[in-house]
Structure formats: C-alpha cells, structure tokens
Amino acid sequence: MLKLPQLYTYKVNEDYSTKVAYFSMEIAIHQALKTYSGGLGYLSGSHMRSAYDLGQNIIGVTMLWSYGYCDQGRDENRNLKIEFIRKYYYFLEDLETEVIVKINGHNVWVKAYLLNPETFGSAPVIFLSTDYDRNDYLSRTISHKLYDKDENARIAQETILGIGGVRVLEALGIERDIYHLNEGHALPLAFELYQKYKENLKKHIVFTTHTPELAGNETHNINKLYKLGFFADLNLNEVRNLTEITDNNFSLTVAALRIVKISNAVSALHEKVANKIWGKYKDISKIIYITNAQNRRFWVDAILLRYLDEHEDYELIARKKHLKKILFEEVADQTGKMFDPDILTIIWARRFVDYKRPDLLIRDFERFHNLVETKKVQIIWAGKPYPFDNGAINLFNHLQTISNNYSNVAVLVGYELKLSQMLKQGADIWLNTPRITHEASGTSGMSAAMNGAINFSINDGWIPEFLIDGVNGFMIPADASKPIEVQDEEDNKNMMDILEEKIIPLYYENQEDKWLTVMKNSMRDVNPVFDSGRMAHEYYTKLYDYDTEKQQNQEYIKEK
Template structure:
C-alpha cells in the first residue's frame, strides 16, 4: 500500500460520488454531477485540501452515443482500461450482496495540480477474478440496469468505500455525500457506533446517530422528484441483508421505501443545495431539514481556452490560482480578446465540419446548447416556431451547434434528439449541427467557441448548471431562463440576457416567444452592429462570472462552512 502511504496522515475529508469526471480518457462520468465532482477534485488539489475522492471504476463508462440517419440515439458501452491510467492498490475489501461475498479492488489515480499538490482518487472495482461472474459486472457500467443493479452499485460505493478507506489506513473526520447515491456510507458508519443499551429504558435507536451525523455532510443536486433514489425495502434486504435492523432503518429512511435522500439528510449535520434558488426549492421539498446554499462553480484553468488564458498571464502571472485577477479583464485589449475568441471559434467550426460535414462561417454568430437531453431541460424549445426562427435568421444570420446524451431509459429525451435532428434536416437556410457523444473534449470546444450559450429549462427544475459558467470563462454570453446559478450571475445586458423574467409564465409558448423576441431585437443586432459593445460584454462576463462562479470559491466555502467544525 505504498501508493497511498503519503496521504494517510493528511486526508481527513472523503468525498463520495457515483461519478467523477477526471479526464477525457477515463469514462468515469455521465454528465454534470461527475464533471462538478472532477472540478471539486481539481480545486481541492490547487488549494491543497486534505481530501480523498471515492467513486466507481465504471470500466464500460456510461453511454457511447451514436446517431443514426433518422436521428435515433444508439446506446452502447464506452469502455476504458483502468490499467492505463491508475494503479491497483494492494488491498481488497468485501461486502455482502445477495448472500455472496463481493470483493472490491481500489485503483488509485493521483490528480495533480499545476501548483504541485495532488489529491488521491480511489476507483472501486468489482471486476476481479475472486468474484462470481454476476458480481464482476456491478461496477462496470455507470447507472446501468434496474433498481436492483442501482442498489448493488450504491452499496459498493457507500459501504465498500468506507471499508476501503479503513483498510488502507485513512482516518476520516468528514464524509461528503455528493448526492444521495452515497447514503449507504452512513449505514456503514452506524454499524461502528452501536450504543450500549440500558435494559428497561426504551430508546428509538440502537446506534449513536449523533456521532454519525457529526461526520457527514450532504449535497443534494436535483429538484426533480424522480431524481431521488427510492428503493423497496424487500429489494434492499434481499441484496444487502440487514446493514442495520429494518425498524431502525425505517426511522431514518422512510416508512414505505428506502429514500436515499432522506437517509442522507437524517444522518448529516450539514446539507446544502447547489444554488440559492435550488436551496429554496429543496427546502420546500424537505421542510424538516435546514438546507444551506453553496452555489456550484467550475475549474477555470480547465475550461478556459488556452488562447484566452494566455491573455491573462501577461496581466497577472498567477491568475489561475488567484482568480480575483479575472476582474482585470477590462485591461485586455479588444483586438486581442476577439482574436483569441475567433481562434476558439475556428476550432469549433473545424470540429463541426469534421464530425458532421456541416460547414459553418466563423464570422457568423454561433448559438451553443449542450447538456443532458431530457424533458425538463427543453432542448427542442429553440424549434418551437420554425417559421419565426427562419425569419429572424433571414434578417440577421446565426448558426446553431447542439450536443447531449439521453439516458438509455429516457425515451422522452431520445424522442427530443430525434425531433431536433428532423428539424435540422428540414431547415436548410440556417447552418445547424448536432455533435454526437458529448464528452469533456467536445464540451471544451463548445463552451469556448460559441458566441451565445442558450439554456431554457423549466424553472425551478434547474438545480444549478455549470456549462454556462464554463462558457462565461471564455467570454461567451449567456442567454438563459432565470433559474439555477444564472439568477445569481445574470446582469441584463452586461453578463448576458434573460429569457423571460423571474416568476413569469414558464410555459413553452411564453418562453419561446420571449427567446425569439430578445434574439431578434437585442442579441443578434448587438453582435452584427456593435462589435465594441459585444466585446465589452465579453470582458464583463469573464470578470463578473469567472471571479465568482469558480470551483475554488466553492471548495473554500465547503471547507469553512461544511467541513470545519467549531
């Protein structure tokens, strides 16, 4: 265990997440939750925080997306080899699943900051020869299978993760549960905190719940009811047995189903939402628990295009670790910023041509839209009124680039992808493209090379959203419904524009009408007719958003408000 020995005396905070977006070649992420965790790890390394990250190895990734001629998403595995990027750690632990002993091997990936510090990322893998073939596949595919498969994965993450840390010699003071997927770890901790009962004195719990609560903090990411895992107690007992007695578990996780969010809330001393509006929504969903706010952030050095980053090096050599220096964006010469942006845009145009065959003009504005393809995010809203859209483009041309995956069982999301492709085929006078198999590499091209970043979910169902932050780091202007983080970052006509107003009619008809009106009257005229003002707004968005909505600020807040205790 020499690989982890250097961390044992300092890593007091363990961050558990089903997915962590570490790098393009390691398919250990599905979408925004994993990319956020990856940015948290990068900033933890930058700040030299005493942390260890725990996730699943996910050897077959999540989804490798292909699009057929009719616009149908074809799902497949997206394999990678842990052997090429991580080191096997010389210890294995076991958990009980369906009465079988399931062995878990951890892999170590050391995520290094350019400043020098690094944080360990442990990847949990059940694909080992000692396991039954049924169990070797548990950690292979992220979010794959049915509810029973999900229970198995979450037990490996939560219970297995705690046991791995103990076996390796880590002493953990604080466990951070990134979403409810990790809540089984709290049961593993409970098992080590049994109370010595006094005969004849009734107590609700046989465990020291307070001791476990003192160790756990919990971040909830979804205001969508269906996004909170609920499992049948019969399935849980059949798969994992009695981690704790059923009557005790029901007191913590709900009387009818095991609600992973309720379990996490009951066994955490601190809980937060990921934007102010999301925390308000979560507080209404869980009124018995105080929900704080730590607004998400993204890792600026990762997501800012190198050509734009180079401009700041001349102003402030250490800007990447002193992000307040982004407030100096107004000192960047207009011509230099525009040239750097056009370089990023040409790279996006080249990617679109090489991937889809669609030719785009770098002198015409590009509207970018990329996120998980699902109903509440309304990826097809732009096409609500095709004739209106074409009329707007006829007066002031624009181009559209989209990307995103639907979950294999999200048939509504898949139908939206099919509909978007049908619209793109039918609209001949507006250059449009859909980039398949959305990934970190594609995201970097899109958030840097677009001119306008479009976001139009149904409010208040956007928890936070970080893609718009990444776009803003590159001077790309946000055009978004007032939800999630944008309610905090939006300054009309300065950092971008709103679609509708806060609390206005959220119907697709109302939001589409507001989007078309502002696109036609404000956004496109500014790009085509007042380049100086457009560049001024680019500088404003880099300064006002980059200096605030970054993962360094996020991790500092977690460290001082959630991890440290009086």
C-alpha cells in the same frame, strides 16, 4: 498497506487539515477517464481539481465503470447510435486491496485503484470495481454501466460505493473525519459507519443535494433495500430508528437529510426550493447553500483570459474567432458543414432531459425556420440523453433530422469533456432553457462565460447570482406559476423576441463595442466567484468544519 502520506503528492494546507472522503457516483476528471455522465460528474471533477490547487486533505471515492455511461455515434441514417465500449485505464494504480460486500446475501469482492494527484492535477481519487475474475459474472456487471437501468443493479452499485468505499479506506488505513455524500447514492456508507460511531454518527457525515424535484429523488422499497444489503449489518428496526422512516417507501434524500450534521443545496435559489420541498419532514439537518462552480484552470482558454486585460481588444476578438474555428473543424468533421467564425453562433449543450427543454428553440418552428434562413445565426445542439430514455433519444434524432435541412444548424455527438470544452470556447451565445425552478445550478454556463460565451438564460439555478440583463448576459423572463404548456409558449416567444430584437442587432452592429463590453463583463464577473476554488474553500468552512453543537448554542442564545 498503503499509508496516507503516499496518497498526497502535494503538501496539505493547514487551513484544510480536516480529513475528508468525498463520495460521488461519477467524477469527470479528464477526457481519457470516462467515468461520468454529465453535470454531477463535471461538478465533482472541478471539486477534485480545486482541492488539488488548494492543497486540501480530501480524497475522492467513486466507481470505475468498465463501460462508462455510454458512447455516442451515428447509424447509417445519421441518427444517434448508442454503444457500450469497454474501457481500459493503464494509468490507474492497482492498490492491491480487496474487500467483501454482501449483495443479496452473496459475497462480492471489491477491488480498489488509485488516480495519482499528478496524473491530471486532482486530489487523489480511489476507484472501486467489481469487474474482475474473483467475482461471478453477475457480480462483475455491478460496475459495468453508470446508472444501470435495472433497479436491483442500481441499488447494488450504491451499496458497493457506500459500504465498499468505507471498507476500502479502512483496509488501506486511511482515516477520515468527514464523509461527504455528493447526492444520496453513497448513503449506505452511513449504515456502515453507524457501527463505528453510533450516536456520534451525525458529526462525521455531510450531504449535498442536487435534485430540486421530489420525483427526481430516489425512493425504493425498504424491504428490497434490506434484502440486497443496502443497510450493511443493521436490521430494519435499527434503520427505522436511525432514519425515522416508518413506511416502506425509503427515500434516500430524506434519510440523508436526517442522518447528517448539515446539508447544502447548490445555489441560492436552490436552497429556497430545497427547504420548501424537504422542510416539511421533521428532524432534517439544516440546508444551506454553496453555489456550484467550475475549475477555471481546466476549462478556460488561458490565452483568451490573458488577452482580457493585458492586450488590445482586437487580439481578444481574434482569439475568440480562432477558438470558433477549432470548434467548426469538429462541426465539419461530424456533419460536412462549414461554419463561419464571423456569424453569431448559438449553442445549446448539456444533458438531454425534458425539463431542460432542448427543443424550446424550435417550438414555434416557422419562426425558427425564418431565423435560420436569414443566415445571421449558426446553431449547435449537443448532449447525452440517458441511454435507455427513448423519449430523449427520439428528441435528439428529431433535432438531427431538422438539422439535415440547413447548412448552418448542427447536432453533434460525443458530448464528453473534450467536446464540451470546445463548445464553450467556441460559443458566442450559451443558451440555457430549463423550466424555471427545475434547475438546481446548471454549471455549464459558468465555464462558457469563462471563455467569452455570453449566457442567454432562464433565471434559474446559479443565474440569479450572476446575470445582469444587458450588462453581462441576457435574461429570458419566465413565470413558474403558469401551466407548463403556457410557460413553454411564453418562454419561446420571449426568447425569440430578445434574440431577434436585442442580441442579433448588438452582435452585428456592435456600436461603441457594446457586444465586446458584454462579453468582457461576463468573463470578469464569472471569475473568481464561480471558480471552484471558492466552492472548495466554502465546503471546508461551511460544511466540513461546521460545529452543530456550537451552532445550536448560538441559536439558543440568539432566541433568548
């Protein structure tokens, strides 16, 4: 049996002695470990890195996806080609531990692997897999693809993560005080733990909600969940009593909010939106906010950061141009286009999904064309559509087709950690265009700002806590009260007006080094408030060590 001290190659800090298991469907630790799709994975990866930096007593639990999320390439027409290529990870340690989880009444074996903290500088992470020869083919496919399109497969994945994760920890003799649900995917762990903790269950589970739209939170038929084994060994009466869900539409988020001792949204604005959405449900936990952040050690170019305060401005400018050149080598390699490091470079790069509006820049196409024809800007799009979302894939290909007509517009494939880092280090403007109130946090702009990219953004997610228009970035005014079509039209106009009248003149005229001042303000303001060391610390002080009974007593005294 693997004992707990062997998991930690670093000394655990006494300030973070509470023993935590952090469950996430995806964790993006390193380019070589492709077990993530996008923002949720990037966030959890930064959390694990900062837990290592701070010496926290936390262990990650996630799935080992044999085929990852998907691999992006191009077909013969340069359109997006989605492939599923099997991955192998020889740097993971086989823990020689197996547990059984029942899926649809069938025994499925779950094998565990360890990512050693020293491999990539992270908290220890346990990876779960069903894809080995002890299982039949159907059982093996459970851990094949992240976010499988089949509903039954998705439920099975969540069941393996939640129940299998708890059972693996127990089999390894790893005791935990707190189990952290990073989104509702691992909710089955609560039903497994109920048999151990009974009425004290709430004291041991916390929950982070990331999705600020009701429709984006998973709901399944409760009978289907029961049949597939989602509720461990509990019967439906026990599940209904525990979650207070009386109909057959079982919301993972509502159940999580009722089962845990405390929950958090991922930005100050998201806290308001989350409480508005979920506050109508009785007996939910308190929802506070802990704003997302990114790990500076991983994301930032150390030389650029050092030049911020310790060298002459011309050296900072020269380093930024060098980083642009590195990115432009990738652009040339993928597209055959030679970008110029002296030209203002605008980048839109994140998950391809409708509410993020990757096409807002081309909404008024004539205006977009005229802007690009001036040769005063270079534009890059990158991002991964969900591999089974034909609408998002078609939009990606539409942008690719448009880019074929311009030497200064590019669409890049292979949007994973390495390319994401290159884009953030090479961007002058980091464009963020979600429909307002739809973005819970949107952390990509944080790591971009760390690298001297100036945020040009809708005032959503983390942005209201950071951006001061004209001082450390540029704000796109938006009105959530208007119909979507009107929002899109007005947001496009406002964006293009600011780009043409403020941003482009400031970049090229740079009177009294004003562009450089905004860039330096952005770099200084984002550090350290949006470094994930702050976030990882707050998870301990505000969530893991939160005392529900003490808080209730304080609130009672305050009322009196």
